[in-house]
Amino acid sequence: MRNATFFKIYIAFSILYLIVLFTGHENLDLYLKPALIPLLGFGVYFHRKFPSKNILLSALLFSWIGDVILLFADIAEIYFILGLLSFLIAHLSYCVLFNKQIIGEIQINKILFAVGSLVIAFYLTAMILVLIPRLGELKIPVIIYAAVISTMLLFAFNGYLIWKKPGALYIFLGAVAFVASDSILAFDKFYAPIQKSSFFIMLTYLVAQYLIVVGIIKLNTKKAD
Numbered sequence: 001m002r003n004a005t006f007f008k009i010y011i012a013f014s015i016l017y018l019i020v021l022f023t024g025h026e027n028l029d030l031y032l033k034p035a036l037i038p039l040l041g042f043g044v045y046f047h048r049k050f051p052s053k054n055i056l057l058s059a060l061l062f063s064w065i066g067d068v069i070l071l072f073a074d075i076a077e078i079y080f081i082l083g084l085l086s087f088l089i090a091h092l093s094y095c096v097l098f099n100k101q102i103i104g105e106i107q108i109n110k111i112l113f114a115v116g117s118l119v120i121a122f123y124l125t126a127m128i129l130v131l132i133p134r135l136g137e138l139k140i141p142v143i144i145y146a147a148v149i150s151t152m153l154l155f156a157f158n159g160y161l162i163w164k165k166p167g168a169l170y171i172f173l174g175a176v177a178f179v180a181s182d183s184i185l186a187f188d189k190f191y192a193p194i195q196k197s198s199f200f201i202m203l204t205y206l207v208a209q210y211l212i213v214v215g216i217i218k219l220n221t222k223k224a225d
Contacts (some may be wrong), residue, residue: 002102003042003043003045003046003047003150004043004046004115005161006039006040006042006043006046007039007043007210007214009038009039009215010036010039010040010043010210011037011145011210013032013035013036014036014151014206014210015111016032016033017033017202017206018199018202018203021196021198021202022196023200024166026198027197029071030071033067033068033071033072033202034064034067034068035036036067036206037060037063037064037067037209038064040060040209040210040213041057041060041061041064043055043213044056044060044069044213046056047217050220051100051220052097052100052101052216052220053100053220055093055096055097055100056213056216057181058093059090059091059093059094059097059134060090060209060213062086062087062089062093063087063090063209065086066083066084066086066090067083069082069086070083070092072127077138077161078140081138081141084145085141085142086140087145087182088144088145088148090141091145091148091152091178092148092152094152094156094175094212095148095152096145097114098152098155098156098158098159098171099155099222101163101216101219103170104119107162108158108161108162110162112161113157113158113161116154116157116161117154117157120150120154120157121150123150123179124146124147124150127146127183127186127196128143128146128188128209130191131186131187131190131191134190134191135190138190140148142186142190143146146186149178149179149182150179152175152178152179153175153176153178155174155175156171156174156175156176157172157175159171159172160172163219164219166215166218167214167215167216167217167218167219168215168219169215170211170214170215170218171212171215171216171219172214172215173211174207174208174209174210174211174212174215175208175212176208177204177205177207177208177211178204178205178208178209178212180204180208181200181201181202181204181205181208183210184197184200184201185197185201188201
């Protein structure tokens with residue numbers, strides 16, 4: 001199937017890209033990074049139709065736009081803000097996407113959901129408290145972004161408790177990896193430099209996008225037309 005071929009190319013190209021970053025050739029970002037998410041997008045596009053397919057494609061599209069814009073973040077602060085806005089829309093799309101997977105009357109473990117919600121709330125609070133003294137004029141945008149990505153993680157955790165496995169696990173781990181990627185980026189930019197930060201940011205980011213895409217496809221296998 002064509003979609004499986006695109007996913008394999010994505011994995012191979014991601015490994016190549018990560019090796020390039022790890023060896024310190026970050027100047028090649030401009031040529032390599034923009035090609036990554038479209039490979040996932042083509043994989044989804046050529047997959048059989050399922051109800052939330054267009055929402056997933058929208059999330060990938062805004063992720064790709066954010067990737068491209070952030071390539072110019074060192075030139076001016078406005079590029080970072082625009083990139084942040086693009087990823088904000090992507091995460092809102094993922095929230096809608098995850099919510100669309102919830103169908104029918106499903107019992108949820110309320111205690112486990114409450115514990116998970118508290119852990120996510122603790123993460124959000126801790127990140128804001130650590131970063132807020134150093135955010136300057138970006139204080140409000142970053143706080144809003146942190147709240148949205150935490151909500152995305154909460155939707156994924158809720159789904160993990162009620163969706164079918166292994167798709168649910170893929171999506172939840174993908175959401176966790178996405179939060180890890182953004183956390184590394186925020187800590188590196190606003191708090192203290194992290195050695196080989198670009199490598200770790202992209203490693204977690206590329207894994208996150210792949211796991212979410214594959215998880216959604218697995219959840220929708222029986223719904224495919």
